[in-house]
Amino acid sequence: MKLEMICTGEEVLSGQIIDTNAAWVANELMSLGIEMQQRTTVGDRLDDLIAVFQERSKFADVILVNGGLGPTSDDMSALAMAKAKGEALVENSQWRDHLVDWFTKNGRVMAKSNLKQAMLPESAVMVDNPVGTACGFRVKLNNAWLFFTPGVPFELKHMFKEQFVPFINQEFGSGDNTQLHKLLTIGYGESALADMLTELTLPTGIELGYRSSMPHIEIKIFARGDKAIRALPEVTKAVKQCLGTAVVADNKPTLAAEIHGRLLQSGFSLSVAESCTGGMITSQLIDFAGSSSYLHHGLVTYSNESKVKVLGVSPEVLDDHGAVSIATVEAMAEGARKILDSDFALATSGIAGPDGGTDDKPVGTVAIALATKQGMYSQMIKLPRRSRQLVRSLSAAVAYDMLRRSLLDEAVIVDYPSIGRFDK
Secondary structure (H helix, E strand, O other): HHHHHHHHHHHHHHOOOOHHHHHHHHHHHHHOOOOEEEEEEOOOOOOHHHHHHHHOOOOOOOHHHHHHOOOOOOOHHHHHHHHHOOOOOEHHHHHHHHHHHHHHOOOOOHHHHHHHHHEEOOOOEEEEEOOOOOEEEEEEEEEEEEEEOOOOHHHHHHHHHHHHHHHHHHOOOOOOOOEEEEEEEEEHHHHHHHHHHHOOOOOOOOOEEEEOOOOOEEEEEEEEOHHHHHHHHHHHHHHHHHHHHHEHHHHHHHHHHHHHHHHHOOOOOOOEOOOOOHHHHHHHHOOOOOOHOOEEEEEOOOOHHHHHOOOOOOHHHHHHHOOOHHHHHHHHHHHHHHHHHOOEEEEEEEEOOOOOOOOOOOOOOOOOEEEEOEEEEEEEEEEOOOOOOOOOOOHHHHHHHHHHEEEEEEEOOOOOOEEEEEEE
């Protein structure tokens, strides 16, 4: 089966928004053992839409089309599909009734423009959208089924799982059994990880893939077929042995997810004091339901005054060592931990840039500390030539990894080849 995706919208084509829908679909397909053959992005221009539908339908078996199903004039997917097939748009009475009911139940007045969403190509098969007003549909053109989905991520995800995947299985069969194991790494470049695995011999049916999503690089171990699936645990073990401390999580999308799971299971509490990361560590944990069971507080103590008055950092420490220093960040961590007698506390202070650096402490210098009831661990890392956002996200990742390693009773501070460190 040759599966492609067509993403529509001027804002996507021009780079005004990042196409997270396409990334999510590709990742979901990979987990199902389906590889996307090609992805095309096209703007909200009728002739361009018609041309790309006609062209790609000659090569693909299935095309997932995303976007262009709204009520406004620039939503042209249904019209373009009708013209590509040389047929008329007709009102789908079932979806018109659905729209009327939806607006009535939600206590809203339906605009006349919403009726446009019930206009489908004459040969279209309606595809239900259980969480929105944009009607999905599928149409056969040339060699391909084109499956139309709304651009709203929440609606797309529902339709993909509840409508698209069952359609694929029904029309093309589920194929070989597949299984995917993901390893999350930090501190190593993609090429370095690949070099570390060059000597590894993979059984038939098992492949490795890499996905960069800074500050992480994810390694995918993909097994196709029952024999390969049986070998997957041993292969995963061998990969982890080759990579050593580079691996920071199994089957987790981020280190924050890993930390959340471990803190939930452990019953330990955490406090956070952030300067350069500006709440990033805390925010990523709060994304998960249940974080209130272990997260005591997250304090953004950006100014020196707040470090003194909120965390109890000595003014002499700041005068003697500066805000970005081991001494200061250790005092921040201990101050945050003592407020509610937390089991752990993380603290960060750094120069994220693009300005503010000195010869002694250039942009990308970040001090990180982990305070526990048993002791203190700290380090000053170097992140030169990184963007402000990447300095912050890498710093948060290193802080998380220090905590993760402490929770596992492992060495808290390790070397990361792509991250430098100042000697204390």
